[in-house]
Structures are given as structure tokens and as C-alpha cells.
Amino acid sequence: MNELRLPEELVDEMVEHCLAGRPNEACGLLAAAGGEIVKVFRMTNASASPVRYSLDAAEQLAAYKKIEAEGWELGGVYHSHTRTEAYPSPTDIRDAHEDVPYVIVSLAHDPPDVRAFRIVKESWMDEDGRVVEMPVVRGPLNP
Amino acid sequence: MSVQVRIPTIFRKFTDGTPVLELEPGTVADLVDQIDGKYPGFKEQVITEAGELHRFVNVYVNDEDARYLDKLDTKVADGDTVSLLPSVAGGAFRR
Numbered sequence: 001m002n003e004l005r006l007p008e009e010l011v012d013e014m015v016e017h018c019l020a021g022r023p024n025e026a027c028g029l030l031a032a033a034g035g036e037i038v039k040v041f042r043m044t045n046a047s048a049s050p051v052r053y054s055l056d057a058a059e060q061l062a063a064y065k066k067i068e069a070e071g072w073e074l075g076g077v078y079h080s081h082t083r084t085e086a087y088p089s090p091t092d093i094r095d096a097h098e099d100v101p102y103v104i105v106s107l108a109h110d111p112p113d114v115r116a117f118r119i120v121k122e123s124w125m126d127e128d129g130r131v132v133e134m135p136v137v138r139g140p141l142n143p
Numbered sequence: 144m145s146v147q148v149r150i151p152t153i154f155r156k157f158t159d160g161t162p163v164l165e166l167e168p169g170t171v172a173d174l175v176d177q178i179d180g181k182y183p184g185f186k187e188q189v190i191t192e193a194g195e196l197h198r199f200v201n202v203y204v205n206d207e208d209a210r211y212l213d214k215l216d217t218k219v220a221d222g223d224t225v226s227l228l229p230s231v232a233g234g235a236f237r238r
Contacts, residue, residue, distance in 0.1 A: 025234055052234035057201045057208065061226055064151065074152050081235040092233035097199050099153050124153050124229065125199065
């Protein structure tokens with residue numbers, strides 16, 4: 001998947017969650033089916049910080065179970081940057097442990113900027129990775 | 144009866160894409176050994192050289208975090224489900 005197909009309604013849902021989470025970063029997971037994102041899982045930022053996020057592991061487990069039960073795939077991870085650009089920080093790169101698109105919502109812009117990236121690593125444990133931007137294609141939700 | 148182990152996306156490249164494995168009961172460490180026997184190289188993804196669970200991997204036995212049970216010695220019985228989860232984190236922090 002070279003682009004991230006993200007229905008406008010789900011972009012709005014992520015942005016709303018990120019705005020509501022201020023001053024801390026907000027985070028969550030995305031589920032995909034048929035090549036597009038179909039579901040936003042709003043999750044707790046277990047780090048409760050303006051500059052860090054971590055998914056609550058119990059919520060993550062519940063989301064993975066739901067994704068499996070629905071026959072979806074893990075489609076991405078999203079989080080907000082409250083004051084900086086929608087681009088992976090050194091922390092984002094170091095702590096990226098899923099091989100899925102990472103969506104960043106920058107609240108430094110009005111309207112918020114939403115961009116998606118792959119963080120490519122040889123081993124999932126590597127601290128360094130190559131950042132590859134994926135164009136976000138917004139569109140109406142499929143019926 | 145057997146134990147089901149759920150493999151997250153990030154580790155499926157080590158299990159030929161298999162998302163769920165059916166294994167024999169034992170401890171969490173025994174299960175990792177069973178997976179490594181079937182898919183050599185798997186163990187080093189989740190257990191450090193010091194023999195501990197990698198700090199970026201969470202293991203749930205049913206709905207309980209093995210870190211708060213007996214870690215790798217946590218017993219897993221027939222019918223239990225074990226889920227491996229990579230930690231998902233990051234943030235704007237610049238160092």
C-alpha cells in the first residue's frame with residue numbers, strides 16, 4: 001500500500017480525539033479492510049504527556065481482538081503532535097514497533113495537518129529507521 | 144485441547160505469516176521455545192540474551208499481563224490464550 005486511504009469521517013474522528021486530548025498527545029489504532037481504513041480506535045495515552053504517547057496495552061489487546069474478530073487488519077497507529085509538525089520525531093522513529101502506517105495529526109496548524117508515514121527498519125528492535133511518507137487519500141466511506 | 148498463541152503483525156514474518164498457533168500447555172517460556180522449534184529465530188525477537196522478556200514486548204495470558212503474574216514462568220493451561228503485543232509508543236519529544 002503506497003498511499004493511505006482514509007475516509008474523511010475517520011480523519012474528523014481522529015482530529016476530534018486529538019483536540020480533546022490537549023494539552024497531552026492523543027493516540028489510537030486504525031483498522032483496515034479492502035485497502036482502506038474502516039475504523040478508528042481511540043485509546044488512552046498511558047504516558048499522559050504533551051510530548052510522549054504509549055498505548056495502554058490492555059486496550060491494545062482489546063483492539064487487536066476486535067480487529068481479528070471483524071476480519072480486519074491492523075491498518076495504522078495514530079497520534080498527535082500538539083505543537084510541532086506532522087512528521088516523525090526521533091522518539092517516534094525509535095519507538096516504532098509495528099510495521100504499519102504511522103499517522104501524525106499536527107495541532108500546530110488550523111485546520112490540523114494529517115500525514116502518514118512508514119518507518120522502515122531492518123529489525124523491529126532497531127532504534128533507527130527510514131521515514132517514507134505515504135500520501136493520505138481522503139474520500140467518502142465505502143457503503 | 145491446546146493453548147492458542149496470537150502472533151502480532153510485526154512477528155508474523157517469523158511465523159510464515161501464521162497469526163495464531165496451537166501449542167502444548169507449559170510456561171510462557173516453554174511456549175516461546177515451542178514456537179522457536181517450529182520457526183527458528185523467533186525466540187530472540189521476544190527474549191533478551193539475559194533470558195528476560197524484551198521490554199518492548201507485552202505478553203498477556205488470557206486478559207492478564209504476564210509481567211504482573213510470573214513473567215516467563217507464568218503457567219499456561221489447556222484452553223488458555225496467550226497474546227504477544229509489541230509496545231506502541233512515540234511522541235514529539237526530540238531526543
